[in-house]
Amino acid sequence: MLSESNPQTHVSTSGDPLADYNALKRRLYLTTIVIAAVSFLAVLVTYPLFTALSYLLGAVGSLLYFRMLDRSVSQVGPGYTRMGGPARIGVFAIIMVIAAKSGRFEILPTFLGFLTIKVAILFDTIRTLVGDV
Numbered sequence: 001m002l003s004e005s006n007p008q009t010h011v012s013t014s015g016d017p018l019a020d021y022n023a024l025k026r027r028l029y030l031t032t033i034v035i036a037a038v039s040f041l042a043v044l045v046t047y048p049l050f051t052a053l054s055y056l057l058g059a060v061g062s063l064l065y066f067r068m069l070d071r072s073v074s075q076v077g078p079g080y081t082r083m084g085g086p087a088r089i090g091v092f093a094i095i096m097v098i099a100a101k102s103g104r105f106e107i108l109p110t111f112l113g114f115l116t117i118k119v120a121i122l123f124d125t126i127r128t129l130v131g132d133v
Contacts, residue, residue, distance in 0.1 A: 025070055031120040032063060054105040058113020061095035066117045
């Protein structure tokens, strides 16, 4: 029966929320870097160099965005009131402006590179739902 199952059995492995959060961060960073490297090589083989570099620019921006988000989440606690992220949105805007104004980078691969962190989150979510295989 569904009521008898415990949905928390696959979420927490150590019982320590901070340790679980740190493990999640490490997994997401590693997964993002692996996806970015494999995707960069695939794009490099298939498309011209600046298309691959455009993807890499977006992927680096994605890692920077995630790092800023991580620092913001790490500061949350008693007395912390600011949850906004104009600087994180600024990272996206700056990356896209660089791609648009450079004349060499392409906008779509840069945008897709920026979504690399989202793919890493999706992979980790699927891994969590399916369980460690």
